[in-house]
Amino acid sequence: MIRRAGLAWKIHIETIDFEKPDGSFLEMHYLKPTAILEYFVAHCPMLVCGAKDVLEMQTSCAAFWKAYKKYHGGHEVFSVHGENNWSHIIPLALHGDEGKGKRRSNTTVVALEAVIGCKGQTDSCSCCQPSCIDVSLWGPRGDGEHLLAKHQRTNMKSHSYLQHWPLFIVPGTLRKEYKPLTHFLMDAIATDLVQLFQTGIQAHGTTWFGAVIGAKGDLKWHSKIGRFQRGFEHMGRIRDIPCCHCCLGGARGLPAEDIATDHPCWETSMWSTRPWAANNPPSLQIVPFDSRGPEKLYRHDPFHTLKLGLYRDFVASVIFLFMRWGFFGGGAVPVKLETAHSHFRLWCLAQRKTASLRSFSKAFFNYTSTSSYPWANAKGSDVTLMMKWLRTATCAFLSDCSDHEKVEVLKTIWSAANLAVQFFDHMNGHCLWLSTSCGAVLYEYGHSFLIGYTWLAGYAHRSQMCLFSVKPKAHFFRHILLDLRLQLEKNDRVILNPLCWNCEQNEDFIGRMSALTIKLDSRVATRRVLEFWMVKASILFKRHFPKEYLELSRTRRG
Secondary structure (H helix, E strand, O other): OOOOOOOOOOOEEEEEEEEOOOEEEEEEEEEEHHHHHHHHHHHHHHHHHOOOOOOHHHHHHHHHHHHHHHHHHOOOHHHHHHHHHHHHHEEEEEEEEEEEEEHHHHHEEEEEEEOOOOOOOOOOOOOOOOOOOOHHHHHHOOOOOOOOOOOOOOOOOHHHHHHHEEEEEEEEHHHHOOOOHHHHHHHHHHHHHHHHHHEEEEOOOOOEEEEEEEOOOOOOHHHHHOOOOOOOOHHHOOOOOOOOOOOOOEEEEEOOOOOOOOOOOOOOHHHOOOOOOOOOOOHHHHHHOOOOOHHHHEEEHHHHHHHHHHHHHHHHHHHHHHHHOOOOOOOOHHHHHHHHHHHHHHHHHHHHHOOOOOOOOOOOOOOOOOOOOOOOOOOHHHHHHHHHHHHHHHHHHHHHHHHHHHHHHHHHHHHHHHHHHHHHEEEEEEEEEEEEEHHHHHHHHHHHHHHHHHHHHHHHHHOOOOOOOOOHHHHHHHHHHHHHHHHOOOOOOOOOOHHHHOOOOHHHHHHHHHHHHOOOOOOOOOEEEEEEHHHHHHHHHHOHHHHHHHHHHHHHHH
């Protein structure tokens, strides 16, 4: 009835047989990227790249690739497809992660997404001015160039179902029983992505292509899908072992902790060797991307790197430092933590904010003894609230402090907390492509925060306190900033916003898809979840874009 009423999108669900160890077959379901793009280009171009019609879609795609060539000229799209074909190539990204499933298992969800957003502001910024960097030293700024690209939006707005399209789901029960299943399905997806790039699809009487510019996800997902032998999981504790899939940071003579300089010592080793075994490449190896640096495909995510990474260590370390200084009264650690939480809760009431966390405890901060580095096991939104609260609290403690050494530390803490908040505010307040001035300001925020964090880590080390741990995520944040720095030094007239690789919307999408698997029978979940998504997403499209939905309805009736 739902299909006959036209309430669901009509994208064909493919079936594929996975051979079990006993020789029998397991039927799995997935959506082909070619089928998804063929349907959306024909019926909903707004969701593909924020365009109202095909003509605007062509203009948007051409503007994107013109700007992207400055950022990543080594992408195979420029060697295979000519400039006249850019207007018919759709930029895409992949994302994968695991969400909460039945019986405390993890459901694997892999999705395709549009890079150019369909909702949000489109005004280009003209008021950002860096305070330390003189961008004119690298050449003319070119504010009058790439005007169309500077108005393109990120996909961080609107409902996550609209521009994130599931490819397949693997319930936790199947994932545990058949571990190669995820890679088997990824092989099928990769094969179809090759066809999308080389052969394309037919819509509106012309051929359209799709090109993947990045794979998003947390470090654990990248390590699994990329089959990394060189990554954060293999960091050496006794011997010097590289711990980054992008460079040889961590090897002898190339400390990964070199993060406070503009050009770290490990920069020259980037993209020099593959992080996987030659006889065991990842499934996405065959997807056209960059033959000279295929590991560039696996992008660093600001959300997991900062809000669920470095910011967690920062807020926990600051709170325990304030407790050690007696700013939250006396008594045992649990008593001080209760006082600190009361302080935080009072700030939330004054700011009319609501936090998900209910209390501060030693378990919440993963604190066992003075020889352990604390970190806050909080959601990303709560970490941001705690960062803003500490910014306010530090001002109050600073006004009552007379110790010169503590004053210097408090000023550094306030500055670092302020810069951490400004970094995300700046990314979220701008479009997909930044001007050189906006990119320089964003780099200043991030680089200054790293300088403050490393200074605090040095202070804690000299004071024999286990605070402000320098983990691999600090190294990965340096990669995000170095990406900005290199674009500035190349005198690129537009800078790609790191928000392009952010996974906050993806986390919402993963949570919603995983919640569906809990309500469904595991034996049919692989198909039913995809069907339910097509129903819900179609209704959401009608709600968010009523004019476009009416045109789609007329096309169907015609």
